[in-house]
Amino acid sequence: MKEIILIKNGELALKGLNRGTFEDMLIRNLKHQLKGILECDISKSQSTIYVVPTEEDPDMDAAAEAVSKVFGIARFSRAVVAPKNMQQIVEVSGKYLKDQLAEVKTFKVEAKRADKNFPLKSPEISRELGGYLLKNNPHLKVDVHDPDICVTVEVREKYAYIHGTQAFGAGGMPVGTAGRAAILLSGGIDSPVAGYMMAKRGVNLVGIHFASPPYTSDRAEKKVHELAAEVAEYAGRIPLFVVPFTEIQEHIKDDCPEEYFTIIMRRCMMRVAEQIARKQNCGALITGESLGQVASQTMGALQCTDSVATLPVFRPVIGMDKTEIIELSRKIGTFETSIEPYEDCCTIFTPKHPRLRPTLEACVEAEQGLQDLDAMVERAADGAKLVVIDPVRY
Amino acid sequence: MECYFDNSATTSPLPEAVDAVTKALTENWGNPSSLHKVGDAANELLEASRRTLAGAFSCKPAEVYFTAGGTESNNIAVFGTVEALKRRGNRIITTAVEHPSVEEPMKRLEAEGFDVVRLPVDGAGRVSEEAIFGAVNDKTILVSLMLVNNEVGSIMPVEAAAKALKRAKAPGYVHVDAVQGFGKVPVGPKALGADLISVSSHKVHGPKGVGALYVKKGTRLVSPVLGGGQEEGIRSGTQGMPAIAGFAAAVEKGILDRDLSQSIAHVTALRDTVKEAALSVDFGAINSGDDALPYILNLSLEGIPSEVLRNYLSDRGVYVSTGSACSKGHRSTVLTQMGLEARRIDSAVRFSFSHTNTLEEAAYAAAALKEAAGTLRRG
Numbered sequence: 001m002k003e004i005i006l007i008k009n010g011e012l013a014l015k016g017l018n019r020g021t022f023e024d025m026l027i028r029n030l031k032h033q034l035k036g037i038l039e040c041d042i043s044k045s046q047s048t049i050y051v052v053p054t055e056e057d058p059d060m061d062a063a064a065e066a067v068s069k070v071f072g073i074a075r076f077s078r079a080v081v082a083p084k085n086m087q088q089i090v091e092v093s094g095k096y097l098k099d100q101l102a103e104v105k106t107f108k109v110e111a112k113r114a115d116k117n118f119p120l121k122s123p124e125i126s127r128e129l130g131g132y133l134l135k136n137n138p139h140l141k142v143d144v145h146d147p148d149i150c151v152t153v154e155v156r157e158k159y160a161y162i163h164g165t166q167a168f169g170a171g172g173m174p175v176g177t178a179g180r181a182a183i184l185l186s187g188g189i190d191s192p193v194a195g196y197m198m199a200k201r202g203v204n205l206v207g208i209h210f211a212s213p214p215y216t217s218d219r220a221e222k223k224v225h226e227l228a229a230e231v232a233e234y235a236g237r238i239p240l241f242v243v244p245f246t247e248i249q250e251h252i253k254d255d256c257p258e259e260y261f262t263i264i265m266r267r268c269m270m271r272v273a274e275q276i277a278r279k280q281n282c283g284a285l286i287t288g289e290s291l292g293q294v295a296s297q298t299m300g301a302l303q304c305t306d307s308v309a310t311l312p313v314f315r316p317v318i319g320m321d322k323t324e325i326i327e328l329s330r331k332i333g334t335f336e337t338s339i340e341p342y343e344d345c346c347t348i349f350t351p352k353h354p355r356l357r358p359t360l361e362a363c364v365e366a367e368q369g370l371q372d373l374d375a376m377v378e379r380a381a382d383g384a385k386l387v388v389i390d391p392v393r394y
Numbered sequence: 395m396e397c398y399f400d401n402s403a404t405t406s407p408l409p410e411a412v413d414a415v416t417k418a419l420t421e422n423w424g425n426p427s428s429l430h431k432v433g434d435a436a437n438e439l440l441e442a443s444r445r446t447l448a449g450a451f452s453c454k455p456a457e458v459y460f461t462a463g464g465t466e467s468n469n470i471a472v473f474g475t476v477e478a479l480k481r482r483g484n485r486i487i488t489t490a491v492e493h494p495s496v497e498e499p500m501k502r503l504e505a506e507g508f509d510v511v512r513l514p515v516d517g518a519g520r521v522s523e524e525a526i527f528g529a530v531n532d533k534t535i536l537v538s539l540m541l542v543n544n545e546v547g548s549i550m551p552v553e554a555a556a557k558a559l560k561r562a563k564a565p566g567y568v569h570v571d572a573v574q575g576f577g578k579v580p581v582g583p584k585a586l587g588a589d590l591i592s593v594s595s596h597k598v599h600g601p602k603g604v605g606a607l608y609v610k611k612g613t614r615l616v617s618p619v620l621g622g623g624q625e626e627g628i629r630s631g632t633q634g635m636p637a638i639a640g641f642a643a644a645v646e647k648g649i650l651d652r653d654l655s656q657s658i659a660h661v662t663a664l665r666d667t668v669k670e671a672a673l674s675v676d677f678g679a680i681n682s683g684d685d686a687l688p689y690i691l692n693l694s695l696e697g698i699p700s701e702v703l704r705n706y707l708s709d710r711g712v713y714v715s716t717g718s719a720c721s722k723g724h725r726s727t728v729l730t731q732m733g734l735e736a737r738r739i740d741s742a743v744r745f746s747f748s749h750t751n752t753l754e755e756a757a758y759a760a761a762a763l764k765e766a767a768g769t770l771r772r773g
Contacts, residue, residue, distance in 0.1 A: 061584050099557065102554070102557040102561065103556075103557045103560035103561050104560070104561060105561055139527075139561070217429055218434060219429060219434065219437070330612075333611065336456060336626065337456075342429075392454070
């Protein structure tokens with residue numbers, strides 16, 4: 001039995017004249033995500049993308065999982081290929097659907113006859129296949145209104161395709177169609193989610209992480225590699241810049257008023273991030289900030305951090321509750337890694353009573369103590385170590 | 395000649411496993427939870443070992459947890475899932491022929507009021523798919539099945555369990571005790587439809603005192619082992635790194651680098667040599683079913699008590715077990731459940747093979763078996 005994957009792309013259908021470009025990008029991303037998992041041909045025809053394995057013994061479970069993480073796909077289904085005659089369609093379907101039907105109690109059959117020369121009409125195809133499945137799976141009942149599974153037969157140009165209920169794709173837009181942006185990854189729960197959300201809108205990600213040895217450990221950095229690899233399962237390969245941040249942090253600690261430590265640190269991070277982002281042709285910065293979650297994420301504090309950036313700063317989780325962010329991080333698979341307990345650069349040197357509503361003027365004033373700030377920022381940006389993070393492959 | 399045919403009790407460690415254990419005791423003996431370089435090195439070894447096991451399960455490394463062995467894996471799986479799901483249902487399904495490390499937890503849960511259903515086996519020691527579908531209802535919180543029976547080698551249709559749970563729209567999980575199947579047949583969670591899978595190191599030519607539990611991502615589990623939160627809290631306690639490293643080495647060399655179907659063919663030839671010898675004796679009988687995994691052959695020379703045959707063979711350097719090595723002195727539950735006559739059960743011995751056994755060994759054992767038949771029978 002030859003199994004393929006049929007992909008229906010969602011929002012893409014709305015994109016008018018750009019549709020072709022978007023679909024090509026989607027196909028390119030699919031090829032990337034399936035590399036090392038499935039050798040296949042990928043082609044499109046009438047708003048459906050066909051993933052057809054070319055290897056002997058394809059791992060279709062792994063392939064389907066990879067496809068489920070590619071943005072720009074609304075729904076997809078694994079389908080079996082049958083020759084275009086009713087006898088064969090019935091036999092192949094019976095064999096192919098056996099396992100899926102064992103899991104359910106009710107079903108219905110829907111037929112779509114794109115090839116109008118096929119001798120049977122759609123209702124006749126449904127009736128014939130439905131009757132056969134019923135006879136061979138005595139535990140089943142037909143339910144046309146709310147079936148556990150809907151078996152679909154699509155009679156197309158060359159072959160007939162039969163599949164069970166469609167799976168939901170990752171939604172969104174193909175990565176790369178919205179340009180490039182740099183995500184600040186701390187190692188916490190929020191930033192990987194923010195990266196995921198922007199990738200979902202078609203953004204290609206560059207990662208930036210601030211490391212402050214000896215205050216932060218090797219394992220804290222490794223954890224960020226891992227998080228980036230988990231996000232890369234959706235976003236594709238991520239170049240991750242690890243910024244040496246110790247010098248700046250020590251100077252802020254020594255030379256600035258304590259209650260302004262965090263906000264000045266955030267401003268410095270933005271400055272360094274912006275330099276790297278510009279060199280990497282990024283059109284925006286992304287952070288995992290959520291309004292009011294901590295002192296540096298109040299509206300006043302965000303104004304202070306934004307004022308040093310000239311690129312737009314995307315904060316996709318700004319209006320989300322912590323519980324909602326956690327729920328999403330569990331879904332995308334970064335939660336367990338995020339909660340590994342290592343100090344990161346955001347948690348060291350934190351003041352006991354940070355300024356909750358800092359004003360921009362006061363911030364600028366507090367920063368006066370920093371000698372050679374521009375040079376330090378430049379050293380940090382230039383000294384960043386590049387680690388290329390590929391999606392985790394199992 | 396010495397022939398070790400008790401590989402379901404334990405196996406001889408591979409040289410690579412011994413090396414890995416030694417290295418972890420001499421060169422890399424740190425605590426993986428320590429956050430300095432000595433700890434980092436141990437942690438890297440731990441994570442590399444986890445990746446190896448993930449390769450054997452075809453799963454994500456984060457879904458593999460190291461335990462102190464098959465028994466602990468089974469205890470954590472059974473108690474842990476039931477504790478997590480007890481508010482959603484009361485029914486637990488298992489078989490009548492489980493290893494004590496599943497059966498004993500089941501007894502306790504039953505005493506606590508859970509509705510434990512033990513599926514019966516047929517004459518070949520196998521539960522039927524229909525029985526699994528029939529037993530699972532929408533209050534089922536766990537189906538725990540062994541993949542391969544340790545005494546007769548019957549292979550259970552475990553993949554039906556996940557389908558049955560879905561069909562019944564039950565909240566439950568599927569746990570597979572794959573201790574006897576690991577290294578012999580593929581134990582991928584996808585093919586088995588399992589949420590949890592137990593395996594043990596010393597059954598696959600690794601050191602004793604270590605095992606692993608596969609837990610599918612997202613599975614709710616409240617571990618009965620409490621402590622420092624190692625292994626994501628599923629198995630607290632400092633990881634037994636020497637044994638874990640040895641386990642991973644054994645899996646790498648002995649399972650991942652080996653063609654399992656080729657081994658099955660080899661072991662089938664070994665099994666058939668012994669089987670034919672038993673059947674050539676007119677009071678010889680095979681207790682394992684025809685479809686049993688060839689690694690395990692349970693046979694009886696009726697009239698010769700199990701112990702007598704085992705001692706006779708042992709004197710000649712052929713090592714087999716009477717029933718399961720774990721339950722000396724009891725009449726085998728499995729053989730009783732299969733409906734065998736007492737006479738047959740009382741003379742049952744188990745040959746359990748490894749791919750490392752040779753045809754010469756099998757021929758030698760076959761000859762010793764025939765010799766025993768000629769010498770030992772009384773009345």
